[in-house]
Amino acid sequence: MPDIQENLPLPLYNAAQVRELDARLIAAGTSGFELMRRAAHAAWRALRRRWPEAGAATVFAGRGNNAGDGYLLAALAQRAGWRVRVLAVGDPQQLQGDAALARDEARQAGVAIEPWSECAALDGVLVDALLGTGLGGSVREPYAQAIRQINASGLPVLAVDIPSGLSADTGCALGVAVRAGLTVTFIGLKLGLFTGEAPDHVGALVFDDLAADPYIVAAQPVSTRRLAVGGVACLAPRPRTAHKGHFGHVLVVGGDLGLGGAALLSAESALRAGAGLVSLATRDVHVPAALARRPELMSRGVESANQALALMTGADVLVVGPGLGQEAWGRSLLSAAAGLDRPQVWDADALNLLAAGAVGAPARGVLTPHPGEAARLLGSDIGAVQADRPAAAVALARRHGAVVVLKGAGSLVADPQGRLALCDHGHPAMAGAGFGDVLAGLVGALLAQGLEPFEAASLAVWLHARAGERLGAQGRGLAASDLFPAIRQLLEEHSPCLPN
Ligand SMILES: NC(=O)C1=CN([C@@H]2O[C@H](COP(=O)(O)OP(=O)(O)OC[C@H]3O[C@@H](n4cnc5c(N)ncnc54)[C@H](O)[C@@H]3O)[C@@H](O)[C@H]2O)[C@@H](O)CC1
Ligand SMILES: [K+]
Incomplete structure (x- = not known):
């Protein structure tokens, strides 16, 4: 199983429930971009804690908000003096909304953004920001090839939110999925981080609630609960007169x-x-x-x-x-x-x-x-x-x-x-x-x-x-x-x- 923290919350969500939760938080006044910024900070903190001496990172970015997290993390690493590159899978010009804002922020910070290719030289910690909870169906090319490249690299890998290719609902690799040493996941735990093939892909797991309002989180319906102290029934103590x-x-x-x-x-x-x-x-x-x-x-x-x-x-x-x-x-x-x-x-x-x-x-x-x-x-x-x-x-x-x-x-x-x-x-x-x-x-x-x-x-x-x-x-x-x-x-x- 993933090397889990003791203080993980009990509720587990499927992808639709996590999306609902994100939408409720945004409707209650925290912008999507602010959540993305917090996600990037959380991932960057975990990356430095795990690989403090790395000094270099290569961010694999897709085209959705998972990529947005990756672009903002790249900006943070660049400003901290690390050698950083983003390898963009798909045309980064087609990013929209918060992800496009994140890409622009990375550019302004001086991050080199290059189109991904199989021959790209990889450096430092690989940050997997290709696909998150928005994954639908089997991983398509060229994403699948980029994932295979990550897995074959032998370099340390941090997955943003969920290893790309892993279904947040079932924990199954949809064709192929990143094998991470560390996964940093946000707002709510996804069921797919724990079941199916997940234990071979997630690595150590860090959870960050992105300072989400606990009342809004508590109101979100949950599909499953983790078994943990406090989440499983106790046997009553025995009276001394027991037989x-x-x-x-x-x-x-x-x-x-x-x-x-x-x-x-x-x-x-x-x-x-x-x-x-x-x-x-x-x-x-x-x-x-x-x-x-x-x-x-x-x-x-x-x-x-x-x-x-x-x-x-x-x-x-x-x-x-x-x-x-x-x-x-x-x-x-x-x-x-x-x-x-x-x-x-x-x-x-x-x-x-x-x-x-x-x-x-x-x-x-x-x-x-x-x-x-x-x-x-x-x-x-x-x-x-x-x-x-x-x-x-x-x-x-x-x-x-x-x-x-x-x-x-x-x-x-x-x-x-x-x-x-x-x-x-x-x-x-x-x-x-x-x-x-x-x-x-x-x-x-x-x-x-x-x-x-x-x-x-x-x-x-x-x-x-x-x-x-x-x-x-x-x-x-x-x-x-x-x-x-x-x-x-x-x-x-x-x-x-x-x-x-
Ligand atoms: N406001 C929010 O909802 C927040 C979202 N966050 C991040 O955003 C992620 C979810 O973002 P999105 O919903 O934009 O989705 P993703 O970024 O996970 O994926 C969407 C992208 O993947 C592509 N895609 C989907 N299925 C594919 C397949 N089978 N093969 C190849 N490409 C495929 C889509 O065309 C789209 O470009 C989360 O996992 C998390 O990392 C965080 O920034 C926190 C806040
Ligand atoms: K990912």
Whole structure:
């Protein structure tokens, strides 16, 4: 994920909402040019902080207001004694409005403005002011070629507002997109800075509110919120008189022949996240190993749906799917669970069986698909899911009347009403076996401790990603069960067990 600041605001906007917000600020009396001037100052400040010794900058400018920001930044750098050039993609004479004023100001400051060409020599920090939130459709030539030149240069890159070519709505590269070391973004955070392919393009992220009136900002409708301290629900402190019956009984159902580890990981995760009681319904053959590893779990061998149903009716929360398989055993257990009215987390093969039409979704479900499972559930392909992850998450939530966690970098939590939360934590060291099983158990434990499905899923995703981030910093080879102590620690920092 981008190297994010701790103090980023929670709301995330799509491109249309950001444009609306800009227009409201302008209508309330701050001119567009004044906003552009503040944007240029913010970008220039961030550039100097990151590369104080560079002394030279090459600004790639397009033809809209994003270019205007770049021209004003060039003027600031020129006046500070840096070597500056603007490479204009498209005819700079055709700039209009504020962007034309900005171009004139750069000229007056003595900035050299040259037409861009593939052979242009590049110098110092590259400032990407080609395309901002006004990008529409796939990047056209010669912009695409200029972006490829930036990416091939090996020079440091600062992106103004958003890396050019990245969709502000989906975080997908529309053909090609700049890979920046630093992105400075203005007024409101764009959803596309955090999801899709964004983590590989944004670099470190700096936010500047351009001194926008907070009342106007607060009045702007928002599409999504970031998961952050203050933005995720807390578990209540425990009374000193607490007993295990207060914190729910989670039953994990899974672990067909040869697949026992996944269900055990989920059950252990539920235990380590504070569920009062955790049972495991699995194949007989897996029970001795489960008992040996975790005697605190009530590990039961079930060979028929009837046996499983007896356990299910005694539990408060079900976690169904890890290692469930798609054979008769798994199908019968899932069918037994589907009709029960209690919170249920469905993962892995439970989702594959749901996609295959073997069962219907449970009434109070939290579904936790990775992009492949989401594609199967939507009857599309992974490319289509990843091309618009927020839309895919909401579509799934609506289709199944459930809370949905769409996993992968920039995990999303959606509900059927269209509420969306995005997690901008995580680490590529988490790309491995068992991490999904741990997440499913964690959601189960939080449901058992009284959180509503959307809150439980959001807190679980956030804790899981932050734990992975902490441990991933040590490098490759992270095992999913390594997360347990870190999750415990983070949960205690967030929701202390005892009252203050
Ligand atoms: N008043 C405002 O609205 C403010 C805007 N700001 C900046 O302005 C940006 C938005 O400006 P604009 O709305 O003018 O849009 P942009 O400057 O992002 O892009 C518009 C330009 O890109 C071209 N373009 C669009 N799609 C293209 C494609 N697929 N291939 C090639 N060219 C394409 C258009 O023809 C147009 O020339 C923000 O990202 C931000 O950097 C800031 O200055 C702050 C204030
Ligand atoms: K840009």
